[in-house]
Amino acid sequence: MTAEFDPVAYINEPRWQASRLGLERISAALDALGRPQDALSFVHVAGTNGKGSTCAYISFICRAAGLKTGLFTSPYIERFEERIQVNGQAISYEELSRVTRSVQVVAEELAHKTGDHLTEFELMCAVALVYFAQQACDIVVLEVGLGGRLDSTNVIDRAEVDVITRIDLDHTALLGDTLEAIAGEKAAIIKPGAAVVSAPQTDGVRAVIETAAHCADTLCFVSDQNIVNLGVCANNGSLIREFSYKTFDKLQTSLLAGYQIENAALALEAALALRCRGFKISDEALRAGIAQATWPGRFEIVQFASDEMVPEQPVRHPAIVVDGGHNPQGARALAQSIREVFAGRRVIFVMGVLADKAYGEMIEAVADLAKLFIAVTPDNPRALAAHELEQEIRLRTTAPSIMAASYDDALELAMSNAENADVVCFFGSLYAIADVKNALRHREVCDD
Numbered sequence: 001m002t003a004e005f006d007p008v009a010y011i012n013e014p015r016w017q018a019s020r021l022g023l024e025r026i027s028a029a030l031d032a033l034g035r036p037q038d039a040l041s042f043v044h045v046a047g048t049n050g051k052g053s054t055c056a057y058i059s060f061i062c063r064a065a066g067l068k069t070g071l072f073t074s075p076y077i078e079r080f081e082e083r084i085q086v087n088g089q090a091i092s093y094e095e096l097s098r099v100t101r102s103v104q105v106v107a108e109e110l111a112h113k114t115g116d117h118l119t120e121f122e123l124m125c126a127v128a129l130v131y132f133a134q135q136a137c138d139i140v141v142l143e144v145g146l147g148g149r150l151d152s153t154n155v156i157d158r159a160e161v162d163v164i165t166r167i168d169l170d171h172t173a174l175l176g177d178t179l180e181a182i183a184g185e186k187a188a189i190i191k192p193g194a195a196v197v198s199a200p201q202t203d204g205v206r207a208v209i210e211t212a213a214h215c216a217d218t219l220c221f222v223s224d225q226n227i228v229n230l231g232v233c234a235n236n237g238s239l240i241r242e243f244s245y246k247t248f249d250k251l252q253t254s255l256l257a258g259y260q261i262e263n264a265a266l267a268l269e270a271a272l273a274l275r276c277r278g279f280k281i282s283d284e285a286l287r288a289g290i291a292q293a294t295w296p297g298r299f300e301i302v303q304f305a306s307d308e309m310v311p312e313q314p315v316r317h318p319a320i321v322v323d324g325g326h327n328p329q330g331a332r333a334l335a336q337s338i339r340e341v342f343a344g345r346r347v348i349f350v351m352g353v354l355a356d357k358a359y360g361e362m363i364e365a366v367a368d369l370a371k372l373f374i375a376v377t378p379d380n381p382r383a384l385a386a387h388e389l390e391q392e393i394r395l396r397t398t399a400p401s402i403m404a405a406s407y408d409d410a411l412e413l414a415m416s417n418a419e420n421a422d423v424v425c426f427f428g429s430l431y432a433i434a435d436v437k438n439a440l441r442h443r444e445v446c447d448d
Contacts, residue, residue: 007093007100008080011123021150021174025110026122030155032106033126036133037156040070043270044153046144046186047165047199049329050263053255053295054165055141057267061289062139062274063087065281070132070140072125072153077296078434084128086135099131121145125152139279147175149188161273162190162216163266164198167205168329169358180204187212195273199266200224218273222265232256232341239301239341240291248283252291257299257323257337264290297324297433299337303445318418319345320445322437324430328358331365334427338369345423346371350410350436352378353389353428360392362428367397371422374413376404378432407432407439415443 030037045055052073062069069087076082081090091099103126111117118126125145132140139160144151167183175182183205190196192215199222201209206221213219230242230250240252243261245268253264268286275281303320319342325334338347347369353359363373375390377383386403393401404410407426414424426436 005097005101007097007127010100010104011080011120011127013120016117016120016123020119021147023150023152023155025116025118026125026152026155028110029103029106029118029122029126030129032110033103033130036129039133040129040137040140040156042156042159043139043141043161043163043274044144044156044159044189044191044194045141045163045165046148046151046189047163048168048170048182048186049327049333050165050199050259050266051143053260053263053293053298054163054267054270055143056295057264057290057293058163058270059085059088059141060293061267061271061281061286062141062279064289064292065271065279065285067138067279067281068136070128070135070137072128072132072140073143074121074124074145075430077430078437083124084131086132086137091131095131096127099127099134103127103130119152122152125155139274144186144189146171147182148186149184151189154189157191159189159191159194160277160279161195161197161270163270164196164201164209165263165266166199166329167201168327170327171356173356180208183208184212190216193217195277196220197266197269197273198222199262218276220269220273222262222269224262227261227265229258229261239304248286251287253293254291255293255295255298256301256341257333258340259333259337260298264293297322297430299323299334301341302440317420318348318415318422318424320440321423321425321427322433322440323425323427324433325362325427326353326357326429328361328365331362331427334425335366335369338366338423338425342423345421346419347423347425348372348374348414348418350374350376350404350407350414350424350426351389351393351428352376352386352407352432353384354378354380354382354431355384355388356382357384357429359384359389359428360396363393363396366427367399370397370399372414372417373397373399373401374404374410375401376407376410376432378429379435380429380431383429407435408442411436411439411443411445
């Protein structure tokens with residue numbers, strides 16, 4: 001009796017998990033699959049921080065405009081299928097199985113001929129492109145996995161809009177150890193004739209992008225001067241952030257981190273570029289998409305202290321924040337958001353990181369806010385052990401630190417050390433968010 005095919009187990013097969021940059025394998029596979037990418041229109045998004053949130057904003061705007069919208073992102077937060085969505089709905093397990101089967105046939109034929117199997121990310125990218133073509137998506141928002149030039153998503157030959165989020169130091173062993181070198185890798189997604197929009201960048205990075213965009217249709221950099229942060233306020237039982245951008249006054253977003261308004265402005269510019277290229281996207285759709293956008297694990301407040309929502313009531317429990325900040329820029333942005341939303345609060349940081357991250361700088365970025373650090377080991381083969389992280393915390397800050405055996409244990413330790421006016425903040429890795437959410441469910445802090 002033949003065992004039932006498990007697409008997740010196949011794609012996650014350890015033999016193909018090593019990252020091997022290059023476009024030869026994915027190009028050959030997609031050629032054999034009939035080049036599904038040629039039937040699609042793309043917004044291609046690269047950068048260091050903010051890619052996922054920017055993709056979410058663009059996706060919600062396109063959906064509000066009535067466009068059938070595909071979304072490909074990584075990593076997933078809780079369910080593997082989240083990485084491939086159409087109009088906000090993750091691919092079903094049955095559809096994932098069906099499409100992966102067709103990709104498997106091609107991948108194994110190519111491996112037999114060349115001795116080189118597609119990597120995990122290449123398999124996932126191929127499955128996504130085949131599925132989006134079968135679904136006849138009007139637009140696909142495609143997030144780069146790693147870098148840009150040799151990333152599997154760069155197999156596409158054209159894009160409507162290429163988007164570059166903020167560039168910072170990350171994956172330096174693969175992408176280069178300067179901002180300009182990393183920018184060169186990421187700006188290599190820029191295709192002839194595409195519109196290009198970029199977040200604000202350093203002068204050196206801006207010059208790299210301008211050079212790469214010489215073949216582009218248009219080039220637009222978001223300017224900090226055009227963004228006006230109007231602050232966080234209560235609205236119908238929840239918190240929202242208001243901001244203005246250029247002629248768009250009092251835009252609203254439920255993504256509360258201060259950096260999100262830059263991502264929203266970048267998405268707005270991408271949508272305006274799509275409009276210029278013939279896509280029907282009204283101002284109302286722009287506003288609605290930004291207001292409706294959600295994205296888990298990015299300064300996500302899963303429990304409010306009472307006075308955030310009803311100021312006249314006493315604080316009865318600490319606020320709880322989950323954030324996927326996993327490099328120094330992300331940690332600095334997290335610290336700034338805490339200062340703004342939770343001014344004056346002391347913070348218990350539950351921190352777990354991957355060993356290849358600049359975790360020392362991350363600790364320093366939040367250290368002055370810390371009441372306590374709790375070090376934990378994420379469930380990932382690249383994770384830094386909790387005892388090594390705690391040693392680094394002791395070197396980088398005078399704040400007290402302890403270790404936890406798991407995220408369930410870390411939550412118990414955090415709550416037992418927290419006073420009602422404190423903030424408990426989980427951060428350090430997107431790969432840990434599923435375990436954090438499960439721990440919160442076990443304690444009945446959040447539901448599904």
